[in-house]
Amino acid sequence: MIEIKDLTKTFDKFTAVDHLNLKIETGEFFGLLGPNGAGKTTTISMMSTVLLPTEGEIRLDGNLLNRTASKEKRKLSVITQEYSMRQDMTMDEVMEYQGRLYFLPKKVIRERTDQWLEFAGLKEYRKRVVRHLSGGMKRKLMVCRALLIEPEILLLDEPTAGMDAISRRQMWNLLRQLNQKGLTIVLTTHYIDEAQSLCDRVALINKGKLNTVDTPDHLIRELGAFAVDEVSDDNLVSRYFHNHSDVIAYMTDHPDATMRATTLEDVFVERVGNRLSKK
Amino acid sequence: MGIVTVLWEKWIEFKRDFYKITIAAMMSPLMYLIIFGMGIQTTSHGEPYLNYLIPGIVAMSTMTGSFSAVAQNMSVQRLYEKALDQVMVSPTPLWQFIVGQIIGGSLRGMYAAGIIMLLTAPIRTGLIFNGLSLFIMFLNGTVFSTLALVLSFLAKSYTDAPRFNSYIIMPMTFLCNTFFSTEQMPNGFRQVIAILPLSQASNMIRAISAGMHPDGIGFVILFAYLLIFSTISFVFIYKKKNL
Numbered sequence: 001m002i003e004i005k006d007l008t009k010t011f012d013k014f015t016a017v018d019h020l021n022l023k024i025e026t027g028e029f030f031g032l033l034g035p036n037g038a039g040k041t042t043t044i045s046m047m048s049t050v051l052l053p054t055e056g057e058i059r060l061d062g063n064l065l066n067r068t069a070s071k072e073k074r075k076l077s078v079i080t081q082e083y084s085m086r087q088d089m090t091m092d093e094v095m096e097y098q099g100r101l102y103f104l105p106k107k108v109i110r111e112r113t114d115q116w117l118e119f120a121g122l123k124e125y126r127k128r129v130v131r132h133l134s135g136g137m138k139r140k141l142m143v144c145r146a147l148l149i150e151p152e153i154l155l156l157d158e159p160t161a162g163m164d165a166i167s168r169r170q171m172w173n174l175l176r177q178l179n180q181k182g183l184t185i186v187l188t189t190h191y192i193d194e195a196q197s198l199c200d201r202v203a204l205i206n207k208g209k210l211n212t213v214d215t216p217d218h219l220i221r222e223l224g225a226f227a228v229d230e231v232s233d234d235n236l237v238s239r240y241f242h243n244h245s246d247v248i249a250y251m252t253d254h255p256d257a258t259m260r261a262t263t264l265e266d267v268f269v270e271r272v273g274n275r276l277s278k279k
Numbered sequence: 280m281g282i283v284t285v286l287w288e289k290w291i292e293f294k295r296d297f298y299k300i301t302i303a304a305m306m307s308p309l310m311y312l313i314i315f316g317m318g319i320q321t322t323s324h325g326e327p328y329l330n331y332l333i334p335g336i337v338a339m340s341t342m343t344g345s346f347s348a349v350a351q352n353m354s355v356q357r358l359y360e361k362a363l364d365q366v367m368v369s370p371t372p373l374w375q376f377i378v379g380q381i382i383g384g385s386l387r388g389m390y391a392a393g394i395i396m397l398l399t400a401p402i403r404t405g406l407i408f409n410g411l412s413l414f415i416m417f418l419n420g421t422v423f424s425t426l427a428l429v430l431s432f433l434a435k436s437y438t439d440a441p442r443f444n445s446y447i448i449m450p451m452t453f454l455c456n457t458f459f460s461t462e463q464m465p466n467g468f469r470q471v472i473a474i475l476p477l478s479q480a481s482n483m484i485r486a487i488s489a490g491m492h493p494d495g496i497g498f499v500i501l502f503a504y505l506l507i508f509s510t511i512s513f514v515f516i517y518k519k520k521n522l
Contacts, residue, residue, distance in 0.1 A: 051520065070372055
Protein backbone atom coordinates (compact mmCIF):
# COMPACT_ATOMS: atom_id res chain seq x y z
CA MET A 1 0.00 0.00 0.00
CA ILE A 2 1.14 3.54 -0.77
CA GLU A 3 0.32 6.13 1.88
CA ILE A 4 0.77 9.79 1.09
CA LYS A 5 0.51 11.87 4.26
CA ASP A 6 0.28 15.68 4.23
CA LEU A 7 2.54 15.81 1.21
CA THR A 8 3.54 19.38 0.39
CA LYS A 9 5.99 20.78 -2.11
CA THR A 10 6.81 24.43 -2.50
CA PHE A 11 9.10 26.07 -5.04
CA ASP A 12 10.08 29.45 -3.60
CA LYS A 13 6.67 30.97 -2.86
CA PHE A 14 4.69 28.69 -5.19
CA THR A 15 2.96 25.70 -3.61
CA ALA A 16 2.78 22.93 -6.21
CA VAL A 17 1.37 20.26 -3.87
CA ASP A 18 -0.57 21.31 -0.78
CA HIS A 19 -1.05 18.81 2.08
CA LEU A 20 -2.05 15.93 -0.15
CA ASN A 21 -3.36 12.81 1.59
CA LEU A 22 -3.96 9.60 -0.35
CA LYS A 23 -4.02 5.87 0.25
CA ILE A 24 -3.48 3.61 -2.74
CA GLU A 25 -4.17 -0.06 -2.15
CA THR A 26 -1.92 -2.85 -3.38
CA GLY A 27 -3.06 -4.01 -6.82
CA GLU A 28 -5.11 -0.89 -7.43
CA PHE A 29 -5.17 1.05 -10.70
CA PHE A 30 -5.18 4.62 -9.45
CA GLY A 31 -5.52 7.79 -11.51
CA LEU A 32 -4.26 11.24 -10.60
CA LEU A 33 -6.19 13.80 -12.61
CA GLY A 34 -6.01 17.54 -12.71
CA PRO A 35 -5.53 20.47 -15.06
CA ASN A 36 -2.09 21.66 -16.14
CA GLY A 37 -0.09 22.81 -13.14
CA ALA A 38 -2.29 20.89 -10.67
CA GLY A 39 0.73 19.17 -9.10
CA LYS A 40 0.42 15.71 -10.68
CA THR A 41 3.96 15.51 -12.03
CA THR A 42 5.38 17.02 -8.84
CA THR A 43 3.58 14.31 -6.85
CA ILE A 44 4.98 11.57 -9.11
CA SER A 45 8.45 13.14 -8.85
CA MET A 46 8.23 13.00 -5.05
CA MET A 47 7.04 9.39 -5.24
CA SER A 48 10.12 8.61 -7.32
CA THR A 49 12.34 10.61 -4.87
CA VAL A 50 13.65 12.90 -7.62
CA LEU A 51 12.07 15.72 -5.61
CA LEU A 52 11.99 15.69 -1.82
CA PRO A 53 8.84 16.94 -0.09
CA THR A 54 8.85 20.24 1.75
CA GLU A 55 6.50 18.64 4.28
CA GLY A 56 4.83 15.29 4.69
CA GLU A 57 5.90 11.82 3.72
CA ILE A 58 5.29 8.84 1.48
CA ARG A 59 5.22 5.30 2.83
CA LEU A 60 5.35 2.04 0.91
CA ASP A 61 3.90 -0.86 2.89
CA GLY A 62 4.48 1.18 6.04
CA ASN A 63 8.12 2.04 5.30
CA LEU A 64 9.28 5.58 4.62
CA LEU A 65 10.19 6.21 1.00
CA ASN A 66 13.24 8.41 0.61
CA ARG A 67 16.50 8.46 -1.33
CA THR A 68 18.20 5.95 0.96
CA ALA A 69 15.30 3.48 0.92
CA SER A 70 16.82 0.99 -1.55
CA LYS A 71 14.48 -1.83 -0.46
CA GLU A 72 11.39 0.27 -1.16
CA LYS A 73 12.78 1.73 -4.38
CA ARG A 74 13.36 -1.80 -5.70
CA LYS A 75 9.55 -2.17 -5.85
CA LEU A 76 9.11 0.99 -7.92
CA SER A 77 9.38 1.75 -11.57
CA VAL A 78 8.58 5.08 -13.20
CA ILE A 79 7.63 6.20 -16.67
CA THR A 80 8.16 9.94 -16.65
CA GLN A 81 6.51 12.53 -18.83
CA GLU A 82 9.84 13.42 -20.45
CA TYR A 83 12.06 10.92 -22.26
CA SER A 84 14.31 10.50 -19.26
CA MET A 85 17.06 8.34 -20.67
CA ARG A 86 20.50 8.59 -22.19
CA GLN A 87 19.95 9.83 -25.73
CA ASP A 88 23.25 8.43 -26.95
CA MET A 89 22.67 4.86 -25.83
CA THR A 90 21.17 2.12 -27.98
CA MET A 91 17.94 0.45 -26.89
CA ASP A 92 19.90 -2.59 -25.71
CA GLU A 93 22.18 -0.36 -23.66
CA VAL A 94 19.25 1.53 -22.11
CA MET A 95 17.75 -1.80 -21.05
CA GLU A 96 21.04 -3.15 -19.74
CA TYR A 97 21.70 0.05 -17.77
CA GLN A 98 18.27 -0.25 -16.15
CA GLY A 99 18.84 -3.92 -15.32
CA ARG A 100 22.23 -3.16 -13.81
CA LEU A 101 20.81 -0.30 -11.70
CA TYR A 102 18.35 -2.85 -10.25
CA PHE A 103 21.09 -5.49 -9.80
CA LEU A 104 19.52 -8.00 -12.20
CA PRO A 105 21.76 -10.82 -13.47
CA LYS A 106 22.98 -10.34 -17.04
CA LYS A 107 21.14 -13.43 -18.29
CA VAL A 108 17.84 -12.15 -16.89
CA ILE A 109 18.45 -8.71 -18.44
CA ARG A 110 19.07 -10.30 -21.85
CA GLU A 111 16.00 -12.55 -21.68
CA ARG A 112 13.63 -9.82 -20.51
CA THR A 113 15.05 -7.30 -22.98
CA ASP A 114 14.31 -9.74 -25.81
CA GLN A 115 10.84 -10.37 -24.42
CA TRP A 116 9.83 -6.72 -23.98
CA LEU A 117 11.40 -5.35 -27.15
CA GLU A 118 9.67 -8.15 -29.08
CA PHE A 119 6.37 -7.35 -27.39
CA ALA A 120 6.70 -3.63 -28.20
CA GLY A 121 7.72 -4.30 -31.80
CA LEU A 122 11.08 -2.65 -31.22
CA LYS A 123 13.39 -5.65 -31.58
CA GLU A 124 14.61 -4.76 -35.05
CA TYR A 125 15.63 -1.29 -33.81
CA ARG A 126 17.50 -2.50 -30.74
CA LYS A 127 20.87 -1.26 -31.99
CA ARG A 128 19.53 2.18 -32.82
CA VAL A 129 20.46 5.02 -30.47
CA VAL A 130 17.63 6.70 -28.60
CA ARG A 131 18.28 10.06 -30.27
CA HIS A 132 17.27 8.54 -33.62
CA LEU A 133 13.98 7.04 -32.44
CA SER A 134 10.55 8.57 -33.05
CA GLY A 135 8.61 9.95 -30.07
CA GLY A 136 6.31 6.93 -29.98
CA MET A 137 9.24 4.50 -30.08
CA LYS A 138 10.94 6.33 -27.23
CA ARG A 139 7.73 6.12 -25.22
CA LYS A 140 7.48 2.36 -25.88
CA LEU A 141 11.10 1.91 -24.91
CA MET A 142 10.40 3.69 -21.62
CA VAL A 143 7.60 1.22 -20.97
CA CYS A 144 9.91 -1.73 -21.79
CA ARG A 145 12.56 -0.27 -19.50
CA ALA A 146 10.11 0.20 -16.64
CA LEU A 147 8.78 -3.35 -16.96
CA LEU A 148 12.21 -4.95 -17.29
CA ILE A 149 12.60 -4.95 -13.52
CA GLU A 150 9.15 -6.50 -12.89
CA PRO A 151 8.10 -3.81 -10.41
CA GLU A 152 5.38 -4.10 -7.79
CA ILE A 153 4.37 -0.48 -8.30
CA LEU A 154 4.38 1.34 -11.62
CA LEU A 155 4.21 5.14 -11.64
CA LEU A 156 3.11 6.51 -15.00
CA ASP A 157 3.24 10.21 -15.77
CA GLU A 158 1.39 10.85 -19.02
CA PRO A 159 2.49 7.50 -20.47
CA THR A 160 0.61 7.77 -23.75
CA ALA A 161 1.57 11.35 -24.59
CA GLY A 162 2.83 11.42 -28.16
CA MET A 163 1.49 7.96 -29.01
CA ASP A 164 -0.80 7.30 -31.96
CA ALA A 165 -4.31 5.93 -31.33
CA ILE A 166 -3.35 2.32 -32.03
CA SER A 167 -0.31 2.42 -29.77
CA ARG A 168 -2.41 4.05 -27.06
CA ARG A 169 -4.92 1.21 -27.19
CA GLN A 170 -2.09 -1.34 -27.09
CA MET A 171 -0.72 0.45 -24.05
CA TRP A 172 -4.12 0.42 -22.34
CA ASN A 173 -4.43 -3.32 -22.91
CA LEU A 174 -0.95 -3.93 -21.58
CA LEU A 175 -1.61 -1.84 -18.47
CA ARG A 176 -4.89 -3.70 -17.86
CA GLN A 177 -3.10 -7.07 -18.17
CA LEU A 178 -0.35 -5.97 -15.79
CA ASN A 179 -2.85 -4.67 -13.28
CA GLN A 180 -4.83 -7.93 -13.46
CA LYS A 181 -1.61 -9.74 -12.57
CA GLY A 182 -1.42 -7.68 -9.37
CA LEU A 183 0.72 -4.68 -10.38
CA THR A 184 -0.20 -1.48 -8.54
CA ILE A 185 -0.42 1.34 -11.06
CA VAL A 186 -0.52 5.08 -10.40
CA LEU A 187 -1.33 7.01 -13.54
CA THR A 188 -1.45 10.68 -14.37
CA THR A 189 -2.97 11.55 -17.70
CA HIS A 190 -4.50 14.37 -19.67
CA TYR A 191 -6.68 11.86 -21.49
CA ILE A 192 -9.65 11.59 -19.16
CA ASP A 193 -11.14 8.76 -21.25
CA GLU A 194 -7.95 6.84 -20.48
CA ALA A 195 -8.48 7.25 -16.74
CA GLN A 196 -12.17 6.37 -17.01
CA SER A 197 -11.39 3.23 -18.96
CA LEU A 198 -8.48 2.04 -16.81
CA CYS A 199 -8.67 3.30 -13.25
CA ASP A 200 -10.34 1.66 -10.26
CA ARG A 201 -10.27 5.02 -8.47
CA VAL A 202 -9.24 8.51 -9.39
CA ALA A 203 -8.11 11.52 -7.38
CA LEU A 204 -8.97 14.92 -8.77
CA ILE A 205 -6.44 17.54 -7.76
CA ASN A 206 -6.43 21.22 -8.46
CA LYS A 207 -3.81 23.80 -7.50
CA GLY A 208 -2.01 21.13 -5.52
CA LYS A 209 -5.02 20.32 -3.35
CA LEU A 210 -7.09 17.18 -3.33
CA ASN A 211 -10.60 17.79 -4.63
CA THR A 212 -12.01 14.29 -4.36
CA VAL A 213 -11.14 10.60 -4.51
CA ASP A 214 -13.60 8.03 -5.76
CA THR A 215 -14.35 5.48 -8.43
CA PRO A 216 -15.08 6.93 -11.87
CA ASP A 217 -18.55 5.30 -11.82
CA HIS A 218 -19.49 6.82 -8.49
CA LEU A 219 -18.25 10.26 -9.51
CA ILE A 220 -20.30 10.06 -12.70
CA ARG A 221 -23.42 8.86 -10.87
CA GLU A 222 -23.00 11.62 -8.31
CA LEU A 223 -22.99 14.23 -11.07
CA GLY A 224 -25.81 12.52 -12.96
CA ALA A 225 -25.43 9.62 -15.37
CA PHE A 226 -27.26 11.44 -18.16
CA ALA A 227 -25.86 14.50 -19.85
CA VAL A 228 -27.69 16.87 -22.16
CA ASP A 229 -25.74 19.27 -24.36
CA GLU A 230 -27.14 22.37 -25.98
CA VAL A 231 -25.68 25.48 -27.51
CA SER A 232 -26.58 28.68 -25.74
CA ASP A 233 -25.08 32.05 -26.76
CA ASP A 234 -22.46 30.22 -28.86
CA ASN A 235 -21.35 28.22 -25.80
CA LEU A 236 -21.82 24.52 -25.33
CA VAL A 237 -23.71 24.04 -22.09
CA SER A 238 -24.09 20.63 -20.48
CA ARG A 239 -26.73 19.68 -17.93
CA TYR A 240 -26.70 16.52 -15.89
CA PHE A 241 -29.61 14.37 -14.74
CA HIS A 242 -29.94 11.41 -12.44
CA ASN A 243 -33.14 10.05 -13.98
CA HIS A 244 -33.89 9.21 -17.58
CA SER A 245 -37.46 10.54 -17.21
CA ASP A 246 -36.07 13.97 -16.21
CA VAL A 247 -33.95 14.00 -19.38
CA ILE A 248 -36.96 13.17 -21.55
CA ALA A 249 -38.99 15.92 -19.88
CA TYR A 250 -36.18 18.44 -20.39
CA MET A 251 -35.67 17.47 -24.03
CA THR A 252 -39.35 17.82 -24.78
CA ASP A 253 -39.02 21.49 -23.89
CA HIS A 254 -35.59 21.79 -25.59
CA PRO A 255 -35.77 19.87 -28.87
CA ASP A 256 -32.31 21.11 -30.04
CA ALA A 257 -30.56 19.52 -27.08
CA THR A 258 -28.73 16.19 -27.46
CA MET A 259 -28.48 13.47 -24.86
CA ARG A 260 -25.44 11.34 -24.06
CA ALA A 261 -23.90 9.41 -21.19
CA THR A 262 -22.01 11.48 -18.65
CA THR A 263 -18.27 10.89 -18.73
CA LEU A 264 -15.45 11.35 -16.26
CA GLU A 265 -14.40 14.33 -18.34
CA ASP A 266 -17.70 16.00 -17.40
CA VAL A 267 -16.93 15.35 -13.75
CA PHE A 268 -13.44 16.73 -14.27
CA VAL A 269 -14.72 19.90 -15.94
CA GLU A 270 -17.43 20.39 -13.33
CA ARG A 271 -15.20 19.84 -10.34
CA VAL A 272 -11.83 21.25 -11.28
CA GLY A 273 -12.26 22.99 -14.59
CA ASN A 274 -13.97 26.22 -15.44
CA ARG A 275 -17.62 26.11 -14.56
CA LEU A 276 -18.89 25.82 -18.11
CA SER A 277 -22.26 24.42 -17.25
CA LYS A 278 -24.85 24.53 -14.54
CA LYS A 279 -26.61 21.53 -13.20
CA MET B 280 27.40 -3.19 -7.45
CA GLY B 281 26.41 0.35 -8.40
CA ILE B 282 29.99 1.54 -8.86
CA VAL B 283 30.54 -1.09 -11.56
CA THR B 284 27.28 -0.04 -13.25
CA VAL B 285 28.47 3.58 -13.46
CA LEU B 286 31.88 2.45 -14.75
CA TRP B 287 30.12 0.27 -17.33
CA GLU B 288 28.08 3.31 -18.44
CA LYS B 289 31.29 5.37 -18.67
CA TRP B 290 32.93 2.58 -20.67
CA ILE B 291 30.01 2.52 -23.13
CA GLU B 292 30.38 6.28 -23.55
CA PHE B 293 34.15 5.98 -23.95
CA LYS B 294 33.89 3.24 -26.60
CA ARG B 295 31.29 5.16 -28.57
CA ASP B 296 33.12 8.50 -28.47
CA PHE B 297 36.65 7.06 -28.51
CA TYR B 298 37.98 9.22 -31.34
CA LYS B 299 36.28 12.41 -30.14
CA ILE B 300 37.53 11.89 -26.58
CA THR B 301 41.05 11.04 -27.72
CA ILE B 302 41.39 13.98 -30.08
CA ALA B 303 39.89 16.40 -27.55
CA ALA B 304 42.31 15.12 -24.89
CA MET B 305 45.28 15.63 -27.22
CA MET B 306 44.59 18.99 -28.80
CA SER B 307 45.25 21.64 -26.13
CA PRO B 308 48.15 19.87 -24.40
CA LEU B 309 49.78 19.18 -27.75
CA MET B 310 49.45 22.82 -28.74
CA TYR B 311 50.99 23.92 -25.43
CA LEU B 312 53.86 21.47 -25.89
CA ILE B 313 54.54 22.60 -29.44
CA ILE B 314 54.23 26.34 -28.78
CA PHE B 315 55.83 26.64 -25.34
CA GLY B 316 58.09 23.61 -25.35
CA MET B 317 59.34 23.42 -28.90
CA GLY B 318 58.49 26.74 -30.56
CA ILE B 319 59.75 28.99 -27.78
CA GLN B 320 62.78 26.92 -26.77
CA THR B 321 64.15 28.02 -23.47
CA THR B 322 65.45 26.71 -20.18
CA SER B 323 64.07 26.63 -16.65
CA HIS B 324 66.26 26.18 -13.57
CA GLY B 325 69.10 25.24 -15.94
CA GLU B 326 67.08 22.40 -17.51
CA PRO B 327 65.36 22.31 -20.92
CA TYR B 328 61.94 23.93 -20.50
CA LEU B 329 60.26 20.76 -21.82
CA ASN B 330 61.43 18.96 -18.68
CA TYR B 331 59.50 21.52 -16.66
CA LEU B 332 56.53 21.65 -18.99
CA ILE B 333 55.76 17.96 -19.57
CA PRO B 334 54.96 17.05 -15.93
CA GLY B 335 52.80 20.18 -15.69
CA ILE B 336 50.92 19.27 -18.87
CA VAL B 337 50.42 15.71 -17.59
CA ALA B 338 48.93 17.04 -14.33
CA MET B 339 46.82 19.52 -16.24
CA SER B 340 45.49 16.76 -18.52
CA THR B 341 44.29 14.75 -15.53
CA MET B 342 42.42 17.86 -14.41
CA THR B 343 40.79 18.76 -17.73
CA GLY B 344 40.07 15.13 -18.70
CA SER B 345 38.39 14.30 -15.39
CA PHE B 346 36.53 17.54 -15.07
CA SER B 347 35.08 17.58 -18.57
CA ALA B 348 34.14 13.87 -18.43
CA VAL B 349 31.96 14.43 -15.38
CA ALA B 350 30.79 18.06 -15.68
CA GLN B 351 29.46 17.79 -19.19
CA ASN B 352 28.00 14.33 -18.78
CA MET B 353 26.28 15.03 -15.47
CA SER B 354 24.90 18.42 -16.49
CA VAL B 355 23.37 16.94 -19.63
CA GLN B 356 22.04 13.89 -17.75
CA ARG B 357 20.52 15.97 -14.99
CA LEU B 358 19.14 18.96 -16.85
CA TYR B 359 18.66 18.00 -20.48
CA GLU B 360 18.17 14.25 -20.82
CA LYS B 361 16.74 13.86 -17.28
CA ALA B 362 18.53 10.52 -17.28
CA LEU B 363 19.59 11.09 -13.68
CA ASP B 364 15.95 10.45 -12.71
CA GLN B 365 16.47 6.82 -13.75
CA VAL B 366 19.30 6.55 -11.23
CA MET B 367 17.46 8.42 -8.46
CA VAL B 368 14.47 6.09 -8.55
CA SER B 369 16.55 2.92 -8.77
CA PRO B 370 17.68 0.95 -5.70
CA THR B 371 21.34 1.61 -6.53
CA PRO B 372 22.70 3.39 -3.45
CA LEU B 373 23.42 6.95 -4.46
CA TRP B 374 26.83 6.98 -2.76
CA GLN B 375 27.84 4.22 -5.15
CA PHE B 376 26.69 6.34 -8.07
CA ILE B 377 28.83 9.24 -6.79
CA VAL B 378 31.88 7.03 -6.22
CA GLY B 379 31.44 5.49 -9.69
CA GLN B 380 31.35 8.97 -11.24
CA ILE B 381 34.49 10.01 -9.35
CA ILE B 382 36.45 6.90 -10.33
CA GLY B 383 35.16 6.96 -13.93
CA GLY B 384 36.02 10.64 -14.30
CA SER B 385 39.45 10.13 -12.82
CA LEU B 386 40.18 7.25 -15.19
CA ARG B 387 39.27 9.51 -18.10
CA GLY B 388 41.73 12.07 -16.75
CA MET B 389 44.41 9.40 -16.53
CA TYR B 390 43.66 8.38 -20.09
CA ALA B 391 44.17 12.00 -21.23
CA ALA B 392 47.45 12.21 -19.28
CA GLY B 393 48.52 8.82 -20.63
CA ILE B 394 48.16 10.12 -24.18
CA ILE B 395 50.49 13.02 -23.37
CA MET B 396 53.01 10.67 -21.77
CA LEU B 397 52.91 8.49 -24.89
CA LEU B 398 53.23 11.45 -27.26
CA THR B 399 56.20 12.86 -25.39
CA ALA B 400 57.91 9.50 -24.89
CA PRO B 401 59.97 9.81 -28.10
CA ILE B 402 61.43 13.10 -26.81
CA ARG B 403 64.22 11.74 -24.66
CA THR B 404 63.79 13.94 -21.66
CA GLY B 405 64.80 11.37 -19.06
CA LEU B 406 61.72 12.25 -16.99
CA ILE B 407 60.53 9.57 -14.60
CA PHE B 408 56.88 8.55 -14.31
CA ASN B 409 56.35 5.74 -11.80
CA GLY B 410 53.54 4.17 -9.81
CA LEU B 411 53.46 7.11 -7.42
CA SER B 412 53.07 9.51 -10.36
CA LEU B 413 50.11 7.44 -11.53
CA PHE B 414 48.62 7.55 -8.05
CA ILE B 415 48.96 11.35 -7.92
CA MET B 416 47.38 11.58 -11.37
CA PHE B 417 44.49 9.43 -10.18
CA LEU B 418 44.12 11.45 -6.97
CA ASN B 419 44.16 14.72 -8.88
CA GLY B 420 41.53 13.26 -11.24
CA THR B 421 39.27 12.31 -8.32
CA VAL B 422 39.50 15.87 -6.94
CA PHE B 423 38.40 17.40 -10.24
CA SER B 424 35.74 14.74 -10.94
CA THR B 425 34.24 15.51 -7.55
CA LEU B 426 34.44 19.25 -8.15
CA ALA B 427 32.67 18.67 -11.47
CA LEU B 428 29.92 16.73 -9.66
CA VAL B 429 29.39 19.56 -7.19
CA LEU B 430 29.19 22.14 -9.96
CA SER B 431 26.88 20.03 -12.11
CA PHE B 432 24.48 19.72 -9.14
CA LEU B 433 24.58 23.50 -8.83
CA ALA B 434 24.11 24.12 -12.57
CA LYS B 435 20.83 25.74 -13.54
CA SER B 436 21.12 24.83 -17.23
CA TYR B 437 23.26 22.38 -19.15
CA THR B 438 25.01 25.27 -20.88
CA ASP B 439 26.60 26.12 -17.52
CA ALA B 440 29.23 23.37 -18.01
CA PRO B 441 31.32 25.37 -20.52
CA ARG B 442 31.10 28.38 -18.17
CA PHE B 443 32.63 26.37 -15.33
CA ASN B 444 35.51 25.66 -17.68
CA SER B 445 36.06 29.36 -18.27
CA TYR B 446 35.74 30.34 -14.60
CA ILE B 447 37.68 27.52 -12.96
CA ILE B 448 39.59 25.22 -15.27
CA MET B 449 41.15 27.76 -17.61
CA PRO B 450 42.58 30.02 -14.85
CA MET B 451 43.99 26.98 -13.06
CA THR B 452 45.53 25.73 -16.30
CA PHE B 453 47.60 28.88 -16.65
CA LEU B 454 48.27 29.77 -13.03
CA CYS B 455 48.83 26.49 -11.20
CA ASN B 456 52.41 25.47 -11.85
CA THR B 457 51.84 24.18 -15.37
CA PHE B 458 53.83 26.69 -17.40
CA PHE B 459 55.78 28.56 -14.76
CA SER B 460 56.55 28.21 -11.09
CA THR B 461 54.25 29.83 -8.56
CA GLU B 462 57.45 31.11 -6.90
CA GLN B 463 57.47 33.91 -9.48
CA MET B 464 54.10 35.22 -8.31
CA PRO B 465 53.59 38.15 -5.93
CA ASN B 466 53.41 37.40 -2.25
CA GLY B 467 49.89 36.65 -1.05
CA PHE B 468 48.67 35.61 -4.48
CA ARG B 469 51.42 32.99 -4.59
CA GLN B 470 50.22 31.32 -1.39
CA VAL B 471 46.63 31.18 -2.64
CA ILE B 472 47.67 29.63 -5.96
CA ALA B 473 50.01 27.23 -4.22
CA ILE B 474 47.25 25.57 -2.22
CA LEU B 475 45.09 24.91 -5.29
CA PRO B 476 44.97 21.22 -6.20
CA LEU B 477 46.55 21.49 -9.63
CA SER B 478 49.55 23.36 -8.20
CA GLN B 479 50.10 20.54 -5.75
CA ALA B 480 49.62 17.77 -8.34
CA SER B 481 52.01 19.50 -10.78
CA ASN B 482 54.61 19.98 -8.04
CA MET B 483 54.50 16.37 -6.96
CA ILE B 484 54.54 14.86 -10.47
CA ARG B 485 57.38 17.23 -11.41
CA ALA B 486 59.38 16.26 -8.33
CA ILE B 487 59.03 12.54 -9.11
CA SER B 488 59.90 13.12 -12.77
CA ALA B 489 63.13 14.78 -11.64
CA GLY B 490 63.98 11.81 -9.44
CA MET B 491 63.07 13.52 -6.16
CA HIS B 492 60.53 12.70 -3.47
CA PRO B 493 57.24 14.61 -3.66
CA ASP B 494 56.28 16.89 -0.79
CA GLY B 495 53.91 15.03 1.55
CA ILE B 496 51.82 18.14 2.16
CA GLY B 497 50.60 17.82 -1.45
CA PHE B 498 48.85 14.54 -0.63
CA VAL B 499 47.24 16.11 2.43
CA ILE B 500 45.94 19.03 0.38
CA LEU B 501 44.59 16.81 -2.41
CA PHE B 502 42.89 14.47 0.07
CA ALA B 503 41.41 17.49 1.87
CA TYR B 504 39.89 18.77 -1.40
CA LEU B 505 38.60 15.29 -2.19
CA LEU B 506 37.00 15.03 1.24
CA ILE B 507 35.37 18.46 1.03
CA PHE B 508 34.04 18.08 -2.52
CA SER B 509 32.81 14.52 -2.00
CA THR B 510 31.01 15.50 1.22
CA ILE B 511 29.24 18.29 -0.67
CA SER B 512 28.34 15.83 -3.47
CA PHE B 513 26.84 13.37 -0.99
CA VAL B 514 24.88 16.13 0.75
CA PHE B 515 23.53 17.31 -2.62
CA ILE B 516 22.48 13.91 -3.90
CA TYR B 517 20.86 12.83 -0.63
CA LYS B 518 19.49 16.13 0.66
CA LYS B 519 19.00 18.55 -2.25
CA LYS B 520 15.25 18.95 -2.46
CA ASN B 521 15.00 19.77 -6.15
CA LEU B 522 17.58 17.69 -7.93
